[in-house]
Amino acid sequence: MRVTLKDVARAAGVSSSAVSRTFTPGASVSPAMRQRVEAAAAELGYSPNALASSLTTGQTRMIGLVANNFHNPIFLEVFDLFTRGLQDRGYRPLLVNLTDETRPDSSVQLLRQYSVDGVIVASSTLPPDFARAFAEAGIPVVHSFGRATDAPPVHVVGIDNVECGRMAARELLARGYRRVGFLGGPESATSTRDRLQGFAGELAGHDGVTLSQSFAEAYSFAAGRAEMQRLLQDTPAEVYFCGDDVLSIGALSAVTDSGLSVPGDIGLIGLNDMEMAGWQNIGLTTIRQPIAEIIQASLSLMVGMLEGEVTAPDCRLFPCDVVERATLRPRLS
Numbered sequence: 001m002r003v004t005l006k007d008v009a010r011a012a013g014v015s016s017s018a019v020s021r022t023f024t025p026g027a028s029v030s031p032a033m034r035q036r037v038e039a040a041a042a043e044l045g046y047s048p049n050a051l052a053s054s055l056t057t058g059q060t061r062m063i064g065l066v067a068n069n070f071h072n073p074i075f076l077e078v079f080d081l082f083t084r085g086l087q088d089r090g091y092r093p094l095l096v097n098l099t100d101e102t103r104p105d106s107s108v109q110l111l112r113q114y115s116v117d118g119v120i121v122a123s124s125t126l127p128p129d130f131a132r133a134f135a136e137a138g139i140p141v142v143h144s145f146g147r148a149t150d151a152p153p154v155h156v157v158g159i160d161n162v163e164c165g166r167m168a169a170r171e172l173l174a175r176g177y178r179r180v181g182f183l184g185g186p187e188s189a190t191s192t193r194d195r196l197q198g199f200a201g202e203l204a205g206h207d208g209v210t211l212s213q214s215f216a217e218a219y220s221f222a223a224g225r226a227e228m229q230r231l232l233q234d235t236p237a238e239v240y241f242c243g244d245d246v247l248s249i250g251a252l253s254a255v256t257d258s259g260l261s262v263p264g265d266i267g268l269i270g271l272n273d274m275e276m277a278g279w280q281n282i283g284l285t286t287i288r289q290p291i292a293e294i295i296q297a298s299l300s301l302m303v304g305m306l307e308g309e310v311t312a313p314d315c316r317l318f319p320c321d322v323v324e325r326a327t328l329r330p331r332l333s
């Protein structure tokens with residue numbers, strides 16, 4: 001039989017309301033009363049009913065975690081850090097899978113039904129108006145890995161994808177590459193467009209450098225492999241900036257299966273620095289996105305909003321850096 005609040009009240013010799021106040025954050029209860037109730041609860045093995053508590057406090061302490069790319073292994077790291085971070089702060093995550101979803105209406109309705117206290121949109125491909133829809137519905141929201149802007153409609157935490165494109169271009173130019181390719185994710189994704197903008201802009205001022213563009217159907221291994229296989233049927237570039245590590249690893253698989261070598265015949269540089277990129281049989285040179293820092297900042301913003309300490313939306317961007325491994329030729333001396 002499950003131990004109830006009334007059982008604890010009876011064992012502690014106090015009222016049920018006293019037990020309820022003891023386990024309600026911010027409620028007034030004397031130190032002596034708290035000690036009696038907690039001792040009785042520990043002896044009986046009582047745990048407060050979170051759903052019942054929400055009826056009293058008006059808060060479920062449930063945060064919706066919205067994502068739309070479960071084909072990318074990096075989401076395992078994102079999910080792990082988000083869920084542990086929320087639980088450490090006394091909140092419960094509610095995961096919502098929006099794969100292939102483009103309209104926010106049904107998602108807003110779903111999360112309203114669960115009475116979540118807030119929503120974290122963890123996606124670099126969903127458009128800004130997706131997160132804004134939650135804010136317009138009166139739900140506190142943070143867009144993690146969202147698009148950088150000077151006047152964001154909601155809190156955005158992430159990286160400057162345009163600058164990451166420039167970083168990749170500078171890295172390839174420093175190694176003497178001249179026939180350069182961009183292999184991005186879905187062309188409609190804001191992260192793809194921004195990375196290409198920075199990449200193409202940085203290359204534009206250099207004579208003798210040519211740029212080809214192609215786009216995979218998704219940020220996934222299979223999509224990266226398929227797009228590189230298509231490119232190899234013609235005359236491929238000397239090097240490719242793949243807009244994501246998992247695309248790069250798919251492209252690497254296609255190149256090596258064709259009998260060519262990386263970086264001898266074709267160079268590759270990715271973006272994210274997912275764990276797999278550092279595996280010995282992959283050794284992907286990539287641009288590191290500080291995922292853990294982005295998630296911690298997102299969680300701090302969400303908690304601050306719920307506690308009334310954070311108000312006006314802002315954009316928090318974290319710097320990236322190049323992680324040197326084995327898929328690009330050496331820099332020129």
